Amino acid sequence: PGVITTEGFISGGLADSPMQKHYVELTPLGRMGEPDDVALPAVFLASDDSRWISGELILVAGGE
Numbered sequence: 001p002g003v004i005t006t007e008g009f010i011s012g013g014l015a016d017s018p019m020q021k022h023y024v025e026l027t028p029l030g031r032m033g034e035p036d037d038v039a040l041p042a043v044f045l046a047s048d049d050s051r052w053i054s055g056e057l058i059l060v061a062g063g064e
Contacts, residue, residue: 002023002027002033002060002061002062003020003023003027003032003033004032004033004034004035004037004038005032005033005034005035006035020032027062027063028062028063029062029063031062033061033062037060037062038060041058041060042060045058
C-alpha cells in the first residue's frame, strides 16, 4: 500500500530521513501513509456498505 508510517518505520530510524523524503516526493498525495489510510478501506470492504463490489482491484497506495 505504499510507504506507511508505522512503529517499525519510526524505530528503524527512517522517520525524518532522506529515504522518507524520497518516498514522499514519489507519492502524488505528498505525504506518508498512515495506518488508518489502509485500515479504513479494508473495514469498508469488509462491511455491508461494499455489498455491490465484486472482483475489483482497489489500490490503496496514495496515488502511486
